Amino acid sequence: NAGVMQNPRHLVRRRGQEARLRCSPMKGHSHVYWYRQLPEEGLKFMVYLQKENIIDESGMPKERFSAEFPKEGPSILRIQQVVRGDSAAYFCASSPGGGLYEQYFGPGTRLTVT
Amino acid sequence: GQQLNQSPQSMFIQEGEDVSMNCTSSSIFNTWLWYKQDPGEGPVLLIALYKAGELTSNGRLTAQFGITRKDSFLNISASIPSDVGIYFCAGLGAQGAQKLVFGQGTRLTINP
Numbered sequence: 144n145a146g147v148m149q150n151p152r153h154l155v156r157r158r159g160q161e162a163r164l165r166c167s168p169m170k171g172h173s174h175v176y177w178y179r180q181l182p183e184e185g186l187k188f189m190v191y192l193q194k195e196n197i198i199d200e201s202g203m204p205k206e207r208f209s210a211e212f213p214k215e216g217p218s219i220l221r222i223q224q225v226v227r228g229d230s231a232a233y234f235c236a237s238s239p240g241g242g243l244y245e246q247y248f249g250p251g252t253r254l255t256v257t
Numbered sequence: 258g259q260q261l262n263q264s265p266q267s268m269f270i271q272e273g274e275d276v277s278m279n280c281t282s283s284s285i286f287n288t289w290l291w292y293k294q295d296p297g298e299g300p301v302l303l304i305a306l307y308k309a310g311e312l313t314s315n316g317r318l319t320a321q322f323g324i325t326r327k328d329s330f331l332n333i334s335a336s337i338p339s340d341v342g343i344y345f346c347a348g349l350g351a352q353g354a355q356k357l358v359f360g361q362g363t364r365l366t367i368n369p
Contacts, residue, residue: 147299174355185263185345185359186300199356234299236357244288244307244349246357248299 145170147237147249148217155255162222162229164252168237175218176236176246177210186234192218193240225256259284259350263360271368276333278344278363286348289322289329290357294343303344304331333365341367 148167156162168175174193178186191199192212203210207225212218222229232253236246263280270276280289288307292300304315306322306329313320317334329346343364347357 149299176355176357178357178359185261185361186347186357187359188356191355202356238355244355245290245302245305247302248292250299253297 147235147247149235149249149252151252152250153253153255155257156225157257158226159224162225162254164220164222164233164235164254166218166220166235166237166249168218168235169239169247172237172239172247174238174240175212176238177218177220178234178236178248180232180234180251189220222254225254227256230254230256259286259348259358261346261348261358261360263346263363265363266361267364267366269366269368270336272336272338274336276336276340276365277330278346279328279330280346280348280360281328282348282358283327284350285326286329286350286358287326288349289320290347290349291318291320291329291331292345292347294345294362296342300345336365336367338367338369341365 177189180186188202190203190210207223209221232251234251236248238246261280291303294300304320309326310324311322319332321330343362346360
């Protein structure tokens with residue numbers, strides 16, 4: 144399966160812990176995006192990355208949230224000191240770049256903060 | 258920021274009926290994408306539109322990029338049970354911008 148892969152699919156954290164969400168883009172895709180979805184709502188853009196570069200993080204909260212897409216390995220969305228309001232579904236998408244703007248989504252990570 | 262207004266929010270139809278939904282915005286978008294999301298899953302891309310006035314089909318689905326570039330429509334013909342789900346429109350705004358702006362979704366329910 145050459146689709147976007149995310150893990151874990153479900154993650155439970157206590158308040159104050161750290162959450163790490165991983166995303167492997169589709170083969171041949173060099174652009175990665177992270178979105179957050181609250182229940183009964185549409186997806187909200189968080190951050191756009193290319194290999195080793197953050198291109199647009201305008202949707203990312205200024206504190207506790209960070210993202211990276213290293214030269215080797217998956218993209219990581221990291222949430223430090225999680226709070227209940229961080230509970231949501233986090234989706235990763237990828238696109239090939241080069242003027243092709245279609246974004247393909249992974250199955251998501253559902254984060255629950257207790 | 259840019260916003261998309263998607264309507265209707267929900268639809269209850271009989272199997273075999275045609276479905277129409279739309280997205281509007283006060284801002285211009287250069288690309289429109291339509292996605293379907295099933296419970297517990299990620300959005301699946303249905304149709305991509307790149308030119309104002311463009312009409313594109315994918316099986317029983319047809320989508321149009323409005324000529325004003327501020328709206329888009331999705332039609333589903335002869336609905337079947339597997340069409341049940343939430344449909345989202347998404348737009349890309351400024352030239353080269355990569356962040357998708359999503360509508361609130363249309364929840365489609367089909368009575369057999």
